[in-house]
Amino acid sequence: MPAAPVLVVGAGPVGLTAALLFAGRGLEVHVVERHARPYPLPRAVHLDDEVLRVLQAAGVVDDVLARSRPMAGLRLLDGRHRVLAEFRRSPDAGLHGFPQGSFVHQPDLEAVLAAAADADPRITVDRGVELVGLTPGRPVVATLRADDGADRSVRAAAVLGCDGANSTVRTLIGASMRPLGPPDRWLVLDVRAPGPLPVWPGVHQVCDPRRAATFMPVTADRYRWECRMAPGETVADLTTPDSLAALLAPVDPEAVTIERAVEYTYRAEVADRWRAGRLLLAGDAAHLSPPFVGQGLGLGLRDVHQLAWKLADVLGGAADDELLDSYQAEREPHARALIGVARLLGRLMTGGGRAGSVLRRAVLAVVRRIPVVARLATDSASPPLPAGPLVDRRGRPGRRLAGHLLPQPTVLVDGRPCRLDDVLGPGQAEIRPDGDRLVVIRADGSEVTADDPGGTVTGWLRHGRASAVTVRPDRIVRSARG
Structure with missing residues (x-):
């Protein structure tokens, strides 16, 4: 070293x-x-x-x-804070061994x-x-x-x-x-409340082009509101009693203590x-x-x-x-x-003026009932890495495992529950399925066999028609063998 x-x-x-x-x-x-x-x-x-x-x-x-605490999902609201659509997330561990989203x-x-x-x-x-x-x-x-x-x-x-x-x-x-893309000025308001506020425990996105806003209960007694600032507006303008009453509704501004009120310019x-x-x-x-x-x-x-x-x-x-x-x-x-996804979602949720608001309500009334859309709205999966010297992206589209983050279930090693990443060790590893079990060959040459009780990884490998995968130290699949 x-x-x-x-x-x-x-x-x-x-x-x-x-x-x-x-x-x-x-x-x-x-x-x-x-x-x-x-x-x-x-x-x-x-x-x-x-x-x-x-x-x-x-x-x-x-x-x-x-x-921290799990995030319940996402609610899209109109300018009067009526629910347009709700996309829930399970608080239980998902594909990677943890809740899909957590507040901290x-x-x-x-x-x-x-x-x-x-x-x-x-x-x-x-x-x-x-x-x-x-x-x-x-x-x-x-x-x-x-x-x-x-x-x-x-x-x-x-x-x-x-x-x-x-x-x-x-x-x-x-x-x-x-x-x-262009910069975007927002008010960020962090508050504390002496008791729990009667709110849904997820992210609320106000899809109002006149005053796009976001609200979320964070952890313990902490809550956050954000809203887009109009040209010329200041933090002082948006923290008057009347402005706060409109932004925090239905929460009474008198029921919370403002810990931080700042202007923040979001950039892409x-x-x-x-x-x-x-x-x-x-x-x-x-x-x-x-x-x-x-x-x-x-x-x-x-x-x-x-x-x-x-x-x-x-x-x-x-x-x-x-x-x-x-x-x-x-x-x-x-x-x-x-960043492109963030910019696109920002435009879809908050852009378009009055016509955009009408169209958004009509479209959401349909798509929120489609399971695949609900999964997309709550899925935290990031896009795969492109092909390159360290990622062999061969295979049929839709079944290419290389470039993707390997799932991480809790597996059993000699009957003891372990997170899969801890079994792989710090270096590159090879994984191959053996029935409902996984055979892991670590970078040092040692071999470990683990039970995959939920079939998370074995099923994922079968879907990709892979008899084995090589996993990088950052848990990205480097290559897959058929």
């Missing part, structure tokens, strides 16, 4: 998760964060079942689940990640320290500035910028953001370059998404899940730097696809 640590810039959820994943693969990690203390107020509120697997790989998923209070998530990082001897976290310069090389030389203004230079085997939308790392490597953007040598970007430093599919945080967690094994292989000598070329090549199309 390299003598110099990996430098992670930014101690938000993406940066801390990256640090835990790197450390889990034997790398020393140095995290720097320019803010002296974690941001105490809510921001991201949604985690899907796929990204919970990333937190599982980081070793923190059970602690996160203890501080971001400071709670960061506290779990920070505690795990502090407990890991391979990770050092320095808060109140800002990155101000980078000199590429092997090792990279980074200039850090403390709160007192003193500068120091440190060596790093690689640098990962998880430092948000205004990324310093992105600027220093000469990358810039490219817009995929992707960086033109995610890497310069061993200087890399992840999370909001690499892409920004509108909120309509709740994937802003999830995209960043997917980034570092994929990057962790690739960077560890390169720094450990198992692969050359060309492996890092696949990072943006795989992640950018995936990010663009999900």
Whole structure:
């Protein structure tokens, strides 16, 4: 392993998760964060079942689940808050071993990640320290500035910028953001209530082009409202008693305490370059998404899940730097696809003026009764990775397993229930069905046989007509054999 640590810039959820994943693969990690203390107020509120697997790989998923709650689904409302359609989600574990969607209070998530990082001897976290310069090389030389203004230079085997939308790392490597659509100004209102509010426990989307809005009960006593801001409107305009009464209806504004009221501009953007040598970007430093599919945080967690094994292989000598070329090549199309879905859903749910509202009501009256549409509205599955050096997408359309995330049921090993990812081990693995059982051959050559009681993976393999699949360390199927 390299003598110099990996430098992670930014101690938000993406940066801390990256640090835990790197450390889990034997790398020393140095995290720097320019803010002296974690941001105490809510921001991201949604985690899907796929990204919970990333937190599982980081070793923190059970602690996160203890501080989150399943999302009941999605309700589409008209401008008078009447239900147009309802798409429910089961609170039980789904295809990936967790509820399809969960609400979380971001400071709670960061506290779990920070505690795990502090407990890991391979990770050092320095808060109140800002990155101000980078000199590429092997090792990279980074200039850090403390709160007192003193500068120091440190060596790093690689640098990962998880430092948000205004990324310093992105600027220093000469990358810039490219817009995929116009910006969208929204009011974000986080409140707390002394007692439970009489509301449905899912996401409510107000499909009103005059005042598009979203409401969701988050965790414990926390709730969030958001609404699109008109040109010239300010936060003060939208937080008057009359404005709050209209936005929060049927909840009485007097029954809640406003914790945060801010203007936030949602953007759809992707960086033109995610890497310069061993200087890399992840999370909001690499892409920004509108909120309509709740994937802003999830995209960043997917980034570092994929990057962790690739960077560890390169720094450990198992692969050359060309492996890092696949990072943006795989992640950018995936990010663009999900951002595109978010933009499309935003237009479908909130655009079109008065005529759009009439058409939306008529269409939803029909499609909400079609099971396949209901599944699409609640499905958290992300699109498969495209074909490439690390994804062999041969096979019939509709049955190609390569590029897809492997399902994760609870399996039985010697009668003991285990999550499948934990059985696979940290490296690449091969899986083949043997009747109702799975034979797993790990990267170290060891073989494990597991019962698949619900037939989740065995059935999935049969549907893809695969006699075996090779699974990458990020649980993406690399190839399938017929």
